Every structure is written in structure tokens, then in C-alpha cells.
Amino acid sequence: MSTRMIIRRLGGGLLVLWLVSILTFLLVHLIPGDPAEVIAGENATTADVERIRTQLGLDRPVLAQYVTWLSGVLRGDLGKSLFTDKSVLTSIAEVAPPTLVITVMAIVLAVLVGVSAGIVAGLTQGGRLDRLVSTLATLGIAMPSFWLGLVLVSVFSLTNTWLPATGYADLGEGFGTWLSHVILPSTALGLATAAELARHTRGCVADVLTRPYVRTARARGASGGWLVRRHILRNAAIPVVTVLGLQAGRLLGGAIVIEAVFGISGLGTLAVNAVLQRNYPVIQGYVLLCAVVVVLMNLIVDLAYGWINPKVRTA
Amino acid sequence: MTLLSVEGLTIDLPGRQPGLVEDVSFQVSEGRSTALIGESGCGKTLTSMSILGLLPAAVRVTAGSVWFDGVDLLTCTPRQLRRIRGGPVGMVFQEPMSSLNPTMTVGDQIAEARRLHLGERRGAALARARELLERVGIPNAARRIGAYPHEMSGGMQQRVMIAAAIACEPKLVIADEPTTALDVTIQAEILALLRDLQRDLDLAVLLVTHDLGVVADFCDEVVVMYAGHIAERTTVDRLFYDPGHPYSSALLAAVPQSGQARSRLTVIPGRVPSAGGFPAGCRFEPRCAHAVEHCREPQPDALLGEGHRTRCGRVASGDLTLKGAGRG
DSSP, rough: OOOHHHHHHHHHHHHHHHHHHHHHHHHHHTTSSSSHHHHTTTTOOHHHHHHHHHHTTTTTTTHHHHHHHHHHHHOOOOOBBSSSSBBHHHHHHHHHHHHHHHOOOOOOHHIIIIIHHHHHHTTTTHHHHHHHHHHHHHHHSSSSSHHHHHHHHHIIIIOSSSSOOSSSGGGGGHHHHHHHHHHHHHHHHHHHHHHHHHHHHHHHHHHHTHHHHHHHHTTTOOOOOHIIHHHIIHHHHHHHHHHHHHHHHHHHHHHHHHHHHTOOOHHHHHHHHHHTTTOOHHHHHHHHHHHHHHEEEEEEEHHHHHOOOOOHHOO | OOOEEEEEEEEOOOOOOSSSEEEEEEEEEETTTEEEEEESSSHHHHHHHHHHHTTOOOOOOEEEEEEEEEETTTSOOOOHHHHHHHHTTEEESSOHHHHHHHHHOOHHHHHHHHHHHHOHHHHHHHHHHHHHHHHOOOSSHHHTTTOOOOGGGHHHHHHHHHHHHHTOOOOOOEEESTTTOOOOHHHHHHHHHHHHHHHEEEEEEEESOOOOOHHHHHHHHEEEEEEEEEEEEEEHHHHHSOOSSSHHHHHHHOOOOOOOTTTTOOOOOOOOOOHHHHHOOTTTTOOOOOOGHHHHHSOOOOEETTEEEEOOOOHHHTSSSOOOOOOO
């Protein structure tokens, strides 16, 4: 991929982030009535309302507020939580690791399981393995992640006490402990994506198999693993990578539900509590973080796309 | 010396009668070129694909044999077949754009056969690929080796296909409509290249085409196919001066003649029947200008002279003499 392409993609990502920053900022101003009063709640004293008004700078012109807020954000200052004295950035940093770990593990699991199952199914089209994978994939897509989470807990934590049902452990507490806490939530979260990827990969592999260049490769004597690795996988990967990029954002959102099922205090819990308490600075921080993650994921997908598909590289 | 011998080849779409290709027999001699000619839908591409076992999964060879180098390619092990594909038999396809892998450099695609068949390392195979690119007339070969197919023109892509087909010094190249997807000027260049290679490397070529001009320019022998049957088999000279089947003479008459401006373009009325709708007798009978009652009965394959066979009963019995076109 040419440097110009990378710069263009980066520019596009930054533009999206800037638009998100405006929307996020306006969040406070979209509240009907006086934001300070609404944020303070029904039983607040006038002093409380005034405190919130000054803390949020709501007494100044909107544009000036935005400039101040944005320059703060760019320096990493997302403001302070309205109810604790912690900065928003610290609150997020404290709870982000479990969510990110579970999401990343879910993606890894989805790619490993989904893509390999899809490849096998695509290569053995119409066979027994293909039917098995296709059936499981349909099931996987149909199962809601919270339900799957409950089933997993009941099987692996209650019926058999192999894995802990709730909570999260840091990697610092030992790899085994960490893994035992991470494995069920990421499975519950990632299985639907694995199913989606399996179905997609299967279709792409089956499609590539009918292409004339695969016949050319066969006519050249290529077969088996050589044919699959050099001619089929790379071409089939192009659309699969796109789907993976779309799924990444969904997984981050889905993590909220999974946190609730497994009693993990992570980003989702933080966001839900912030919404319930109308803790706007925290909500803003969470929205911005999600936007950054999604934009980053898309950038990675674009770069991977260019690496896999030479046509994009020169375009 | 006969290099490739196709005997009684029959190709079926299981569950449908009669065959897409029926009782097709012909030979390709060492260093010579044979044309497989006919309109679209006559079974010529199916015939050429079946030689290296590259038919689509739904289509089956149900009878016949394909002898190459003492081995029947239709009954040999997959391993034996793999050794022949891209080794002693190279293949060039129609539409080079879709027949080249879009995610692989042209160098790697040319080098692939050498790595597979000769066990060469990538570096050595790529060095040889560079020489092959030069040989097929691509300038700047050292730079082009790292290019992807979409960065090349159609003519260049077809040169790459040819380079890949001859990478392991084959004895036979099967070319399926190698010039059909190209501009007319490029067609002439590609044919000239194929002719040079044939002479220099002593290649036998099986050329599948629907273009009689290509046949006249390039081939020694010709197999005329119609609706899954061989209508006529002969030398190119005899086909042009003394065709032995009404279909051949109709094809000759349908070639536009230069120097005869404003003359009417002759066409063959009707179209090739599709498999399942073949007439019981001579398959060309419904479109034939010389058809008589007796043509509705099955026509046997008859010998007209040395190396000249026809499936037309009237020509075989001396009842009908056809007009040739002469060459060019």
C-alpha cells in the first residue's frame, strides 16, 4: 500500500473522529431545558446547579466551550466525573482492561474458529463436514450472547466446577487464573462472530474455487495445500477481512451485555452507570473511546485489505 | 510420431442424454499443430479441458481414453496427472485477466510450475521466469516480474499465460481460444508468438478456436466439431480446398472475404442445438443446405482418403461434392 493511501485513510479516520467529537460535545446541549439543572437532578440545591454549571463551563458561549473541551481532550483531559473526584480518563483506564481483553480474545477466537471452519466447509462443499459447519454456524448466529453466556456458566461453572462463573482476574494474578476468568466471557461474546465468519469464509472459498485462475493453477500441477495456500486463501480473505472489520465494533458493544452476565466491572458497567447517573463527562469519554477503537479497527482492516489485495494498493 | 491420442471420448452431464461430446477421436503429432474448430457450444472447450481432467465437477467423462506418452490420462492416478499438468503438457486459457491469479505476481505464477515440477527454489525459478518473460516478448522483464496481472494489458497478460505454460519445456501446449478475448492487432501478435515458440521449442499445439483465419495461419491438421460430434478430420489444406462435410464448407463460406466489398455475408441459418436436443440422424441436417431424406438416419464416421474422415454419408458415398474456398 502506498504512503499516499495510508495518509488518505488516516485523514479519513481523523475526520470521523472530529465529527464524533462534535456530536459527543453536543450531547450535553441536546438535553431539553437547562443542562445544568437536568444533570444536577430533581433534589439539587441552587448551589449544586451553579457548581455543575461552572464545572462544565455551561455559562460560556457554545463555540468557546467546544474549543476549550476539544483542546482538553487533545491533551488527554476528558474532564472530571461529576460524582467522584476522579478524572474521566482515570475512571476509564481503571475499568477498560477487562473489556478490551475480552473483546480482543473474542476476536481472536472468532478468527481462529470461524475462519478455519469456513475454509474446511468451503473446500468440502456439500460434504458431511460442510453440512456440520453450516448447521453449527446457523445455530451460532441465532443464539443471543447473553443466553449462551448463561448456558456456558451453567455447564462449566455450576454442573462442573471447572471454571469460575463470575469476576475478572488480572494477568498479574497468574496466567491460569487469568485465562480461567477470560475464557467463558470471550467464548460467549465471540461465538456469534465466529459463526458469521465461518459462513462468510465458506462462501468466499466456494466462490474462489469456481474462478478460472484456480483452474489455471490446477492446469499447472498445483493441488492440495499448495493450491489452497497460494491461490485460494488469499483471494477468499479479501471479503472476509471486511466482515471482520464490521464485527469488531459490534463486539465492543456486545461486551457490555457479557460483562453484566459474568459480573465483571468493565467499560460497559461504567457506561451504564454513567447514563443512569447522567454523568455526562464519563459518557462523553466512553463514546470517544469507542469511536477511537472503531476508527482504529477500520484503519487496521483497510491496511490489511491493501496488503492482501494488490489492486487496492495501487488504486 | 503421435504424441496425444484421444479415442472415443464421450462426455456426459449425468442424468441427461445424449452426451455433450460423443465418440470424439483425434491425434496430435509431435511438433505439429492441430486445430479444434466449431461454433460456440460444439464441445470443443469441453474436449480440451477433459484432456488434463479439468472439467467442471458436474460434467463426467463416461467413455474413451486420452493417451499421452503411454499413459491414459483418464484412468491414471491423480499423482500421475499432476505430474503431467504444467510439466509435459502446458495450457493457455481464454480471457487472461480472469485466468491469472489477481493476488500473485506474474513472476510467481510463471515460476510456479518450475517449483512444483522441478523442485526449484523461488529465487532460481524467478530468475528463469524473467528469461521466459523476455522470451515471450515482454520488455523490461526484470521489473515486470514483480507486477500483478491487473497492471498489464490483455495482450501482456496472455504473454504471461504463455510464458507460464512453457515454463517446464512442455511437449504439448493446449491453447483454448487464446486470442478470442484480445484486440485484432494483439491477436496477430500472440499467434505470431505461438508460432515462433512452436518452431523453436518443437512444440505440439492443440489450438481450440472458432476462427478459421487462425486455423489457416497456424495449423497443420484440423478437427471440425459440431454439436458434440466430429464432423470432419483432415489437413488444413484439404479443408480449405476440398472440404469433406457440408458444415465445414458452410463455415468456409461464412468467412468474410476481403477485397469483395458490398458482397453479402453468408451465414449458416439456425443455431447449434443444445445437448438433449440433438437430432437422431446427422446433427447438422436441420441447418444443412444439402440435406436429403436419408440424412435423418445416424451417419457413420467414414474414411475419405488418408487422414481424411467425415461424418457426412452423402460426401462419403460420392453423392455430394462440396466447394472449397481456397486459402485466404
